[in-house]
Amino acid sequence: MKTVHALEVVPAVMQQLQVGAFLTVAAKGRTNVMTIGWALVGILWQKTVMMVAVRNSRHTFGLIEEAESFTVSVPTKDRKKELDLCGTLSGRAVDKFKECKLATRKAQKVSSPVLDIPGYHYECRRLYKSALDPKMMDKALEELYPKKDYHTLYFGEIVACYQTD
Amino acid sequence: MKTVHALEVVPAVMQQLQVGAFLTVAAKGRTNVMTIGWALVGILWQKTVMMVAVRNSRHTFGLIEEAESFTVSVPTKDRKKELDLCGTLSGRAVDKFKECKLATRKAQKVSSPVLDIPGYHYECRRLYKSALDPKMMDKALEELYPKKDYHTLYFGEIVACYQTD
Numbered sequence: 231m232k233t234v235h236a237l238e239v240v241p242a243v244m245q246q247l248q249v250g251a252f253l254t255v256a257a258k259g260r261t262n263v264m265t266i267g268w269a270l271v272g273i274l275w276q277k278t279v280m281m282v283a284v285r286n287s288r289h290t291f292g293l294i295e296e297a298e299s300f301t302v303s304v305p306t307k308d309r310k311k312e313l314d315l316c317g318t319l320s321g322r323a324v325d326k327f328k329e330c331k332l333a334t335r336k337a338q339k340v341s342s343p344v345l346d347i348p349g350y351h352y353e354c355r356r357l358y359k360s361a362l363d364p365k366m367m368d369k370a371l372e373e374l375y376p377k378k379d380y381h382t383l384y385f386g387e388i389v390a391c392y393q394t395d
Numbered sequence: 396m397k398t399v400h401a402l403e404v405v406p407a408v409m410q411q412l413q414v415g416a417f418l419t420v421a422a423k424g425r426t427n428v429m430t431i432g433w434a435l436v437g438i439l440w441q442k443t444v445m446m447v448a449v450r451n452s453r454h455t456f457g458l459i460e461e462a463e464s465f466t467v468s469v470p471t472k473d474r475k476k477e478l479d480l481c482g483t484l485s486g487r488a489v490d491k492f493k494e495c496k497l498a499t500r501k502a503q504k505v506s507s508p509v510l511d512i513p514g515y516h517y518e519c520r521r522l523y524k525s526a527l528d529p530k531m532m533d534k535a536l537e538e539l540y541p542k543k544d545y546h547t548l549y550f551g552e553i554v555a556c557y558q559t560d
Contacts, residue, residue: 240405240436247438270446271405272435273412275536281435281446357533360525360548368522370552371440383525387535 236278236391239350240271243304250313251304253282254334255290256342257297261334263326263345264290265317269302271388278388280354283381286361289321291382297356299340300386304350306393339389350393354386401443401556404515405436408469415478416469418447419499420455421507422462426499428491428510429455430482434467436553443553445519448546451526454486456547462521464505465551469515471558504554515558519551 243251250265270281280302284291294300305313312330319326327333334343337353344351362380364372408416415430435446445467449456459465470478477495484491492498499508502518509516527545529537 237409238406240409241403244402244405244437268437268439268441270435270437270439270444272409272433272437272446274433274435274446274448275539276433279435281437283439355533357536358527359531360528362523363525366524368520371522374440 232393234350234391234393236280236352236388237271239393242306243269243271243350246304246306249310250317251302252313252316252345253284253290254301254303254342254345255293255297257293260293261327261343262290262293262321263316263330263332264288264321265313266302274385275357277357279357279385280352280388281383281385283383285379285381287377287379294384295382297342299337299342299353299355300384301337301340301342301344301354302352303345303347304352305347306349307347309347337390338392348395351391352388353390355389356384356386358385359383397558399515399556399558401445401517401553402436404556404558408434408436408515411469411471414475415482416467417478417481417510418449418455419466419468419507419510420458420462422458425458426492426508427455427458427486428481428495428497429453429486430478431467439550440522442522444522444550445517445553446548446550448548450544450546452542452544459549460547462507464502464507464518464520465549466502466505466507466509466519467517468510468512469517470512471514472512474512502555503557513560516556517553518555520554521549521551523550524548
């Protein structure tokens with residue numbers, strides 16, 4: 231396990247996001263993982279911050295609304311099969327960790343675990359959340375919401391960032 | 396002028412943000428520039444996105460609320476003096492371009508200009524905005540808002556990104 235600078239590895243993280251990364255959240259005694267293709271990273275509120283987006287129709291939504299933390303694990307080896315499965319299965323119906331043969335490992339600084347895969351791991355403590363207001367959206371975004379299941383944006387302080395082999 | 400990949404240069408951009416970058420906005424026939432130290436960058440809504448934050452007490456706030464675009468110019472040579480001035484003067488009281496001896500140049504794809512300085516230039520078309528809701532903020536952020544002049548977050552699609560010498 232090697233500590234990395236959260237902002238230095240952004241190019242690699244963003245390239246992998248185009249294939250997918252894993253968002254893991256634990257709350258209310260349950261843990262779920264979902265595939266994400268979107269994230270913003272940078273400096274906000276004098277802190278290093280990662281922002282993720284979760285649709286209110288997702289099983290993860292119910293967890294992250296209650297959670298104080300989330301983690302993002304960005305694979306550095308091929309995980310296309312698991313990313314596809316975790317992007318289509320719902321944690322309401324199945325145990326995604328079992329179905330995708332994915333294990334978690336205890337995070338260093340937050341209660342949500344990280345995935346036990348080779349990759350970059352971001353541990354984030356929630357600072358702010360904001361449900362998307364469709365009235366403020368450019369029309370170009372409407373086609374992403376035919377079912378009006380808008381995202382909520384979660385802003386987390388990156389309290390630990392490291393790479394595992 | 397050299398086209399660069401908006402996400403590839405994020406480490407350099409984030410390092411410079413710790414000193415400062417310039418946010419330029421044109422609207423209602425006026426143009427203003429302010430110093431920013433915060434920004435998020437990444438992928439959102441299937442687009443390459445930059446997010447900036449402007450306090451509602453700022454002169455720029457009145458402009459960016461009306462604008463369809465904003466630009467961020469990230470200096471690659473020392474601009475500490477101009478960054479300090481543009482961070483303390485108000486566009487309400489003075490012409491910051493004149494006071495700071497800064498010139499603008501026409502942007503490639505948006506109506507707000509970029510600064511005519513050596514640096515990375517991000518041209519952003521506004522996709523979404525969201526006024527911070529203090530009720531959703533972690534207590535750790537309260538000290539940033541003793542006057543309750545909260546930021547509004549502006550999310551723009553990066554429609555052009557390039558480096559000038």
